[in-house]
Amino acid sequence: MYLENIIGQEEAKFFLKKMYKSRCISPTLFFLGPAGYGGLPLSIAYARKLLFNEKDPYNHLKLDTLQHPDLHFIFPTAQNVISSDFFYKWREFIKNNSYGNLFQWLEYIKIGNKTGKIGIEETQKIIKKLQMKSYEGGYKVLIMWMPERLNVVAANNLLKILESPPEKTIMLFVGEEERGLLPTVLSRLLLIRLKPIPVKEIQKILQQKYNLIEKKAIVIAQCTEGDFGRTQQLIQCTEENDFGEVFIQWIRNIFIFIKKTKALKTLIEWSEVLHNWGKERHIQFLDYCLYIFRLALLTHYNVKKFNPLQWKKVDWESFSTYIQWENMKGILKEINKASREICQNAHANLVFLDLSIKIAKYLQS
Secondary structure, three states, X not given: OOHHHOOOOHHHHXXXXXXXXXXXXXXXXXXXXXXXXXXXXHHHHHHHHHHOOOOOOOHHHHHHOOOOOOEEEEOXXXXXXXXXXHXXXXXXXXXXXXXXXXXXXXXXXXXXXXXXXXXXXXXXXXXXXXXXXXXXXXXXXXXXXXXXXXOHHHHHHHHHHHHOXXXXXXXXXXXXXXXXXXXXXXXXXXXXXXXXXXXXXXXXXXXXXXXXXXXXHHHHHHHOOOOHHHHHHHHHHHOOOHHHHHHXXXXXXXXXXXXXXHHHHHHHHHXXXXXXXXXXXXXXXXXXXXXXXXXXXXXXXXXXXXXXXXXXXXXXXXXXXXXXXXXXXXXXXXXXXXXXXXXOOOOHHHHHHHXXXXXXXXXXX
């Protein structure tokens, strides 16, 4: 990955190039934004620039395969498991989906029902590595993906090395929520806020890489809201997927409940099914619901005509008539609230039941 090839993020790339050229390089950076904005590939491209050695004939190969001895990674895994145990899978994941999110990563390593953590053992090992001299005599670079998944003990363990980084040591943090980091850790990082990727750039890639016709590429690009990580899901939205099935059943249950309040039992049963999914899958599903409701709103006002559920022969036009400016604000508020409650370890069945009843209220208003 090269800075020049990263999609969008022109301001961030300009800043990194300028900093590198001036040699006033900050030892700690925090690339902040949704995974689909490209913080991970951007950090890897910047690390490549820092570690490039034109005198080494194998330098490109080591960087291409992420096997440079002075490039280190930390990322969330299951409890009592460290990043090095999954490094082969990590390289595969980045190669195939560098704009992927935490949920997709945990699913990839088959621990999707877990929350994904970075523990004290992880930080202890990396601190020892960073305190040693670099293998090739240049910079040592650590890329920590999703630092908000550091537990409190592990985060506190990092403070000393953040305050006084070893010579020629660069630590790049890539995350989505600054509030997930301890204030003492966050205060020691230079923050780079990533921006949504321009629709035109996403459209261009969709046409060139996925051979989509211009009209479909435009619709999908606009629906991503600048998040390139969503493109794959949107491209496949005409194919069967479990989130689509669950959403359809959920909405049908809600409308049954609206007509007959005694049908509350169906919503309770639906909530119980979701209860066993796991936190990451819950959050991913809520994000999917936000996406569907937004498309329905755009369809209602004839801004966009795109049916993400057409594979199931859903009457999309009829459904979209229920989604209006007046109730959309409340729907978004409740879904975002449910997502926060799930993150705070609330009982998922109660959260989804409460959400269902409130969505019913907005759909009948």
